[in-house]
Each structure stands twice: as C-alpha cells, then as structure tokens.
Amino acid sequence: MNPIGKKWCRIALFNLLLVATAGVLLRLKILTPLTWLNHKYMLHAHSHFAFAGWVSLFLMAAMIGNLPEKYSKGYERILIAYTITAYGMLFSFPFQGYGAVSIFFSTLSVLVSWWFAIRLWKSISDENICPVIVSNTKWSLAFLILSAVGTFYLAWLMANKVDNPSLYFGAVYFYLHFQYNGWFFFSITALFLSRVSPAYRQKLKRPLQILALACIPAFFLSALWMRLPSWMYYTAGAAAIVQLFAFGQLLLLLVRDARNHIADKVVQTIWGLSLLALAIKFLLQSLSVFPSLSKYAFAYRPVVIGYLHLVLLGFVSLFQIGWLIKQGCLPSGNQKIPASVWAFITGFILTEGTLMAQGISSMFFVAIPHTNEMLLVAALFLFAGIAWMNRQVWWRTNNSL
Numbered sequence: 001m002n003p004i005g006k007k008w009c010r011i012a013l014f015n016l017l018l019v020a021t022a023g024v025l026l027r028l029k030i031l032t033p034l035t036w037l038n039h040k041y042m043l044h045a046h047s048h049f050a051f052a053g054w055v056s057l058f059l060m061a062a063m064i065g066n067l068p069e070k071y072s073k074g075y076e077r078i079l080i081a082y083t084i085t086a087y088g089m090l091f092s093f094p095f096q097g098y099g100a101v102s103i104f105f106s107t108l109s110v111l112v113s114w115w116f117a118i119r120l121w122k123s124i125s126d127e128n129i130c131p132v133i134v135s136n137t138k139w140s141l142a143f144l145i146l147s148a149v150g151t152f153y154l155a156w157l158m159a160n161k162v163d164n165p166s167l168y169f170g171a172v173y174f175y176l177h178f179q180y181n182g183w184f185f186f187s188i189t190a191l192f193l194s195r196v197s198p199a200y201r202q203k204l205k206r207p208l209q210i211l212a213l214a215c216i217p218a219f220f221l222s223a224l225w226m227r228l229p230s231w232m233y234y235t236a237g238a239a240a241i242v243q244l245f246a247f248g249q250l251l252l253l254l255v256r257d258a259r260n261h262i263a264d265k266v267v268q269t270i271w272g273l274s275l276l277a278l279a280i281k282f283l284l285q286s287l288s289v290f291p292s293l294s295k296y297a298f299a300y301r302p303v304v305i306g307y308l309h310l311v312l313l314g315f316v317s318l319f320q321i322g323w324l325i326k327q328g329c330l331p332s333g334n335q336k337i338p339a340s341v342w343a344f345i346t347g348f349i350l351t352e353g354t355l356m357a358q359g360i361s362s363m364f365f366v367a368i369p370h371t372n373e374m375l376l377v378a379a380l381f382l383f384a385g386i387a388w389m390n391r392q393v394w395w396r397t398n399n400s401l
Helices: 003-031 039-065 068-096 100-126 129-159 164-193 200-216 217-223 230-260 264-289 291-299 300-326 339-363 372-401
Strands: none
Touching: 003 039, 003 068, 003 217, 003 300, 003 372, 039 068, 039 100, 039 129, 039 164, 039 300, 068 100, 100 129, 129 164, 129 230, 164 300, 200 217, 200 230, 217 230, 217 264, 230 264, 264 300, 291 300, 300 339, 300 372, 339 372
16 A cells, blocks of 8 residues: 555544544433533534544545555545545534534535545546456445435435425435445455455455445335335345345355455454454345334334444444554554454444343333443443554554654
C-alpha cells in the first residue's frame, strides 16, 4: 500500500477512537444524568461519524492505497474534504440533532463521496488492473452512490414534514442496506482480492457476481415489516435464497483455500473472525424472510442495534484491523494477536452477547438485571483496545520518521 493510503488509514483509526468515546458517553448517559448531553443527538453524531470518519474513510484510503502513486496523490484533496464533512457532523449533531449545520455537512459528505466514486471509477478503468478487482470495486462505488437515495429521500420527508414513520424507516433502511451490503461488502472483497493470486480470484468471481446481482432485490428483506405487495415478498424470498446459496459457495472457497493465500497467521485469525460475523449476518438476513421473525427483529431495539454492530464491529472493523496488520501499520509481534486487538474483540463479544440477551428477554417480557452496566463495560473494552491500537500505530509511525 502506498504512503498516502497508509497515512489516511491511520487517521481513520484515530477517528474510530472518537467513535468509541461517543459510544462510552452514550452508555454513561443511560446510567447517569449527564444533563449536558442529549442522548438522541449524540447517537446521531456517533452513527454518522462511524460511517464517514471510520469505515468509509478507511475503505477509501485503502482503495487509494492500492493505486499507483501517480494517481493516489490527486486523491488527498478528496480525503481532506471528506474528513472535514465527517468532523462537521461529529461536532454539529450533538448540539442540534438534524439541524441546518448537520444537514449541510451530511449533504456535503454525500457529494464528496460521489466525487471520490466517479474519480476512482475512472482511475481503475484507465489502469491495467485485474478485471475481478475492477468489477468488485465498481459494484461498491455504484452501491455507495445508490445508498444516497435513502439519505436524500429522508431529507425530503423531513423538509416537507411528512408524518409517516414507515417512510422514514424505509429511507433509513434503504441507506443502511446499500451501505452494508453494497459499499462496505464489495469494497472489502475488492481489497481482499488484491492480496490473493489471480487464479484464486477467478474461483471467487462467480459467487461474488451473484451476490452483486442479488443486492438490489435483497433490499426488500429490510422492508418486510411494512405492508408490501405480494410480489415484493416473493422477490425478497428469492433474493434471500440466491444470496444464501452464493455466500455458501463463497464461504466454502474461503474456508478451504484462503489460508494458502494469506501467510500471516494473525491476519488469518482476525479475518476468520470477520468472516464468521459475516456468515452470521447472512444467516440472520435470510431468516428475516419469515414474517414472525422479521417482525420480532424490527420490533426490538436491542436486536436492531446488535445486528448493526455485528456488521460494523464484527465484519467491517475486524477486517480493517487485519488490513492494518497486513500492511505493517499495526505491529503483531511473535505472530500473536496484539493485546489491543483482543481487548477490541472482547468488547465486541460482550456487546453482542448482552444485546442478544436483551432482545430475547424483551420477547418474553423478562428484565435481565445490569445489562446497561454490562454494555458500559463492553464499550470501555472497545475504547481501551482502540486507544491502545492508536498508540501502537502512531508510535510506530513517529519512530519510522
């Protein structure tokens, strides 16, 4: 990875520390008054900055890092602009929620992401890059652009004061679906493909093509809680079956052969955990076809939050941490997972386990004591692990200058 990509991946990791700080504050707010903190507003800041400042900025930087330096230098302005929009959201949402300033920066972040997508599309079309990597990259960029439809529709609903919660949630889930299942997933597969042999890329090509084609109709899986026409239910069911079949093929190929292409044992383990989270995500997504399970999933807040964190922390963040190790940004001495990463993994497992327990207990109208305290402990583990990783990454950077 070229120096520009490495630098901005490190900056994104620092942003993750700010995301974790906001997460700790949100957990504290539930347990203590913190009268100066508006929970709803801080939640908006936490989620928007997690998407822009951590995940998307990192993926952009990593993809740029794979380009020849003659191209990558021109992208720094885009990364600076995108970071400004991310910080604009981080510092405006806590004070006004969805207000003029936060909406301005949210809109600007979408426009900058389009700028990035259009430019990268052109760069990879001009370069002699493996077609499988190019196709996965272009799918990710197309879904990144498409996800913004949900954002702009939500803004239109708010501007026109449309009083229809179903439309609001529909717009949010549209955005989340194409971010999670489109932009995040296919940018990660493109990065992974760039680190394996050409022959292995060809083996993975077909299931990835099927997953890309099924991504658009699979959106209806996120809308089954609404009253939909019967053809949409059938489309959602067919998409779920196709995606599960294609992912099964992909999973088999990865479990059987990936270790032969990824020499670093630490990266193997971390990416293996990331793959496990992805497999659970696909299984849960497929189960949502059943109406009773779908209503349960969308009715209980802990279930929704648990699913979102399963993807963001489990699949995406663990892959990105593994990428930092593979690129030599984050040290892993003696071929062992760093203690900082173990702290992060512990926080993730505690978060998912507690949210799952909350969701199941809510279904049976049973209260489990001290779950909020447990979620605070989990948030502190995540914060400590991320802070430690930042120290390792930036200490290594300063000592290499």
